Amino acid sequence: MLKILVSHSLYAPDIIGGAEVSTKILAEALSKKMDVHVLTAGKQNKKQGVFQDTVNDIPVHRLPVHNLYWYGDPSPNKLVRGLWYLRDIHNTAMYRHVEQIIQSISPSIIHTQKIAGLTFAVWIAARRLGIPVVHTLRDYSLCNPFYYREAARHYSRNVSAVIGISDFILQEHLSAGMFKQAVQCVIANAIEGEIKSHIKQHEGPLNLIYFGRLSNEKGIEHLIQSVMELPETVIGSLTICGEGPQASILKSLSASDSRIEFTGKMSGVMLHERIKQADLTVLPSVWDEPFGRVIIESYQLGTPVLGSNVGGIPEVIADATFLFQAGNSQAISEQLLRFHTLNPHERAKLQQKCLDHCNQYSVDRMLDKHLDLYEQIVNKFKVGVEA
Helix, strand or coil, X not given: CCEEEEECCCCCCCCCCHHHHHXXXXXXXXXXXXXXXXXXXXXXXXXXXXXXXXXXXXXXXXEEECCCCCCCCCCCCHHHHHHHHHHHHCCHHXXXXXXXXXXHHCCCEEEECCCCCCCCHHHHHHHHHCCCEEEEECXXXXXXCHXXXXXXXXXXXXXXXXXEXXXXXXXXXXXXXXXXXXXXXXXXXXXXXXXXXXXXXXXXXXXXXXXXXXXXXXXXHHHHHXXXXXXXXXXXXXXXXXXXXXXXXXXXXXXCCCCEEEEECCCXXXXXXXXXXXXXXXXXXXXXXXXXXXXXXXXXXXCCEEEECCCCHHHHCCCHHHEXXXXXXXXXXXXXXXXXXXXXXXXXXXXXXXXXXXXXXXXXXXXXXXXXXXXXXXXXXXXXXXX
């Protein structure tokens, strides 16, 4: 059985966002076919050393903090964050831990995700130990600050294959000069759970939902402005599920409109029920979303999505006519009005299209693509070593 070391800055139960969720889904899917170990950054101090535990029967190796703070903690200020990234480029203490763990596991292949907090040591040690590396681009953490981007450009020469969760994020990194020698491909994130054949027969004012982080780059204020400008005959409610630094600002902005409800962060069955009850999910991001997990999570519950035309969102959305210009509340309003005029037959047809679209984001499909890539890279690496 092939042995693989999956590496990511954080790992369950330390979950901040979609990158951690996607990495956990990947590791657990791989564990059905391979011997999987996980390498991540732990919260413990350097005197406590490496911790090892298991998450759903997968061994997890948590490295101690050898920097100014743990990667999962918020940075005190820009200066400290800048110093943290400088330390993260080359950290000999982390390198020793990483090399020791790789040697003890002796994997056939290493699959890195986000490496901040673990440093570039994973790529460097893998190269020295003769182990091929696959890297998945889940965000833009390799791109900033600029000196970190330059280090990533240099050390990415040690990577045998690079995966973009969208073509957009892949091209962004290739344009920055990274991964020039690597095999390049796109493998979308997978969404767990069954596809619910739930066709809504709702008429009248629309019930909308936004779920995700409440932060500036998500563009939620533009959605709120759109809702407040539309009459109650068109918009019945907007449910905003999430937490984040912009929460108080957004609540103040919408305080005069009783249709807008803030629920705080929700997950699991409670969130799914809210999504199922909604006529439409709106994803108003104003930054280049790497993927758009919210879209598929909505689709699998039979809820169509309106999304901004940035980043990887256009690649994920089932119907390109449901895109709007980012940062434009008027463009959102126009799309909401258009959806409101759809008759029940047209809405049912759209909902079925969304449900069918989910099939290409199944865990099994994602797993098969990864296994095919691993086989290709391992065989290619062997040939190169023998030559």
